[in-house]
Every structure is written in structure tokens, then in C-alpha cells.
Amino acid sequence: MDDAVGDHQSGRDVTGRVVVGGEALVDLVPVPGEHSVDQGGDPALRPLAPRLGGGPFNTAVGLGRLGAPTTMLTRLSTDAFGDALVARLEANDVDTGLLQRGPEPTTLAVVTLDAAGAARYTFHVEGTADRLVADPGELPADTAAVAVGTLSLVLEPGASRYAALAQREAARGRLVSLDPNLRPGLVDDPAALVARLDAVAAVAGLVKFSDEDAERWGRSPQDVLDLGAGAVVLTRGGEGLTAHTRGGGVVEVPADRVGPLVDTIGAGDSVHAALLAWLAHRDALDRDAVARLDAQAWSQALASAARAAAWTVSRAGAEPPWRAELDAAT
Template identity: 85%
Template sequence: MTGRIVVGGEALVDLVPTGDGHPDDPALTPLAPRLGGGPFNTAVGLGRLGVPTTMLTRLSTDPFGDALVRRLEANAVDTGLVQRGPEPTTLAVVTLDAAGAARYAFHVAGSADRLVADPGELPADTAAVAVGTLSLVLEPGASRYADLAVREAERGRLVSLDPNLRPGLVDDPDAVVARLDRIARVAGLVKLSDEDAERWGRTPEDVLDAGAGAVVLTRGSAGLAAYTRGGGVVTAPAASVGPLVDTIGAGDSVHGALLAWLADHDALHRDTVARLDADDWAAALGFAARAAAWTVSRAGAEPPWRREMADP
């Protein structure tokens, strides 16, 4: 394993339903705080898999921000690039449907994570930069993360992109699409859900044609598909390690596991990713599917540890 992965983006608090509903309205269930955010979950997943990882974000100095820092540190994620400020922590109110699928309502006005500043030089051993989700929608931080991704790609570092276009949060769709297109052109890896592909208006083939080294599409219970330069289209079924509890953090676990697999195989470079063959991608997708299976088997975004990912 070579090099460090810097994960840039939001860290927030999910308010997740727990327990029985209110006696006057069963839909009003108690909410429990869970620490999350796409990039935050990806960083925790990488830390649990033993990959040297640094989180780049801005966190509140409120108790939620303190808890987010503690969780990063408890999962072996370096916090040297974490900025702090007095603004509140972003909140996401989660609802679960009958199948355990999560939907989110975000409270982001004036929150700390969207005010991230350019960190300047990254650690010298940085091999890859992963960006994505809400942090690429909410300004002014969105443009700063995009500028960082393009700059680091020009310096030869692998860039991994995870778009996440939440309905109701996108004030300027054209600007967001242009930002994602700009990063995708220089990205070595794009992890894309089928819903986000539709909202972005880009198929995996479009993203690959634009310049990405590879595109991995998550398709829920239908599994994963990699659109590649070296191996065509490779698919893998969804995995299972137990009953589905909820889907919170499943896509983030896929993102982290893919990056961990690349790190394990000394493939944290755009050209190396582009040269991976079908057998390589089958192995990478299988690893990512197992990671997602562990995550959906327990409540909240709890990605697996390396010991849990060993082949049975």
C-alpha cells in the first residue's frame, strides 16, 4: 500500500428515526443523532480499512463538531486539515421507507462545512484526493473543492469524484453540472449512483468519454457496474452478510472500499486505474459490494473494519 488519501467534503449530523412513533402521530418518531456526511463516512471507512487517510473539511466548534473530530480520530483518520469555526453543524433529518431506504432533508444555512478554505499544500505523501456529495453543491466551499481537485490532478494525483445531487439543495443546476463536468474530466475514478447519473444528466459512458479513468455505478440491490477503459463493462452482484437494516452510508462505503482496493494494489494513479482489466475490476467490485453489505446490515453509517472484510 502506498500513499495517503485526502478526503474533502462535508461532515454533518444525521437525525435518524429510532423507537416508536409519538402517540398522537405515529409518523413523528424520536430522532437520534448519528455522525455522517458522504466524505466523512468515506474517510471513516478508509481508516477502518487501514488506509492512511486525512480529512479536509471545516467543522463547527459546537458539541457536534467536537464529536465529529473524535470519531475521525477514533477511526485512525488524520485531522491535520480539519478547520474549525463558530458556525453551526449541518443537520440532515432522515426518514426511512418500508424497505429501509433513507431519504434526507438538510438544514445547511450558514453551516460550518460550506465555508472551508483552500488548505494550500497537501501532505507530501498524498497519492489521491476524493471529493464529492453536498460539498460540491453548496457554495462557497463547492468551488474551492473543485479548484483543489483540478489542481491536484494537474500535479499527478489521482482524483476520485462522488457526485450527490440532492433534490431541493441545488439552487443553480447549470453551475453544479458544469462543476461536476470539470472535475470528471480530470478524475481517475467516478463513483456514481443511478439516481445521481439521472440528476446530473450524464450516463457512465458520457463521463468516461469526457475523460474519467473509470466509472463505477451503484445500482442498489442490482449490484455494481464498472465502465472501464481496460476491461469494458464489468458487473458484480450485491452481497449480503445479514438482514438489511438501512441503506445509510452504503454508497460511501462503496467509495471508500474502491479506494482501499486501489491502495492495496498500488493503483492510486489515474493511468493505472485506466489500465485495470476485467479481472481487476471484478475483484474491486466484489470488495466494494462486501463493504456495502456490512454497512447496510447495521443501523447508520457503520462501514466495516479490515478484519470483517476477510474472505470467508
């Protein structure tokens, strides 16, 4: 591993900040072990409980729990859900200085689980606060990386604003990390979405996406590298994680496990957070530093991300691990 990265230990203080831009919403999640008696116990009709989530929101919480300086950029409703979202960020050491507020409702995601615990989502997004985010202007001076993705790059007008922000900050030398996390049923203009994702990937130092995202985007990891991305991490569910690097190297690690699978909500977000935290704790939130990572470094980074996902899927809803939980396992 390159000395500029390898000489730093995971326990050191972090100076570079990650600004995470994107949606914060409420997941309506099936209550474990409960069924609707008057509907014949149909698992699709189990009682639902609100849980705070959204891909970028979960990533920010995950980074905060892993000790990486993090700021959330989004627009939140002034309703009770919006207040709860702010409180959760603050409780997890996420800076809220870039939050915008407005009277629009909070986005809702209705979650159903299949027999294996895999989550499927139905979104209620019309006129909601998070898609109306405005350009924040100058980011905090200590910002080293900007992470964008998921619904926020699908739903206009916020999608174009986040994409423009990512391209602007990349031009200023900041690492851009992209997590497309595409959801079926929300894409009105597939060609425009592909063009937007391609443009962000072209300036990104890191792209993290799933095998399902690859199919929906129509891009393989090599395609994304060819667009200009510095490195690509592909998540493959129970098959593990794979890093594809510009030098041609491919590194794989298996999926991890810390307990019985409860559901997969937030697993990919935990991977994204853990990868960025791993880089942050090694002063490697930099496109060139990511490009210099060797196979040993990628194995360590992917193993940390796999363990973070394992903690998350062992708990109901998007509950990423704390740093002490990951450190205890290493």
C-alpha cells in the first residue's frame, strides 16, 4: 500500500470533511413479528412503523457514527418528521449547517419485505421538501469530499442541482463519491438520468453501486471506469463486494455476517459510509489517493464495508454500526 495512505492508522484524528448531499425521508417499515389479523396475516399488510432514512441521510449518519466529520446538505420539511430528521443527524455527530427547511411535506417510502428480508420500496415524492434543495454556495472550507446519489439524482429540480454541485466541486479538486442506487418506477426520463449519472461518474473519484443498479443504469464497472471514474465498488448482496480499479486490478471480498439477517434496509448506504470513513481515517479523501490504493488496501477497505453492512442487516431498519462495533471486530 502507498506510504501516503498506509502509514496512517484507523484511529487517528480526521481533518477532511465529507459533505453528503441528497434526500432525507421517512421509511414506513413493517413491524417485526406482527401481522394484520383482519387481513388473514398477509405479510404484505403488516403494521408499519416510521423510521428515518433516505440513502444520503443514512450515509451521513453512518459516517458520523464512524467518526468522520460530516455535513448533511438537503432540504427538510418543517413538519414533525423534518424535526425528527434534524434531531437524528445531530445525535449522530452530523453537522447541520447546510440544511435548508421549508413547508413542503417529507418524502415517504413504504417498505415491503420479501421472504428473505429483502426490501422493496414505493415512494411518495410529489412536491416534497428534499427535491427542492437550492445550491448551497460555498461549502465548508475543510470539505475534502462530496457524496451524492440515490433519489436526489433522479427527481428534479434537485437532481440537476446536485449533479452541478458534484461537477463544480470536482473541478475544485474535491473527491466526489457517487451512489446511484436506482429505484424502479421513479424515472420519468431514462435518457436524461443516464446522461446525468454518466456526467457525475466522469468526475467521481469513487462510484459505489449494486449489481441491480448496474443493470438499471446499463453500465458495467468497466463502463464506469471508461467514463472517467477513479474506482468502482460493486455490491453483490450475499456474494460480497468487488473493487474495480483504473489500473486493471479487481479485488473481491465475501459478504460478512454478525447475526441473523433481519432486513436489508440501508445496507448499501452503510457500505458507502464505511468506504468513505475508511478513506477519511487515512487522509485518502482525494481522487489521486484513491487511485493509488493497492490490492491490500482495497481488501481492507472492502472488508470494513462488508462488516458495516453485516451490522446493518442484522438490525431492523437503517441502523449503521458505530465505530466501536467495527473496531471490536478487527
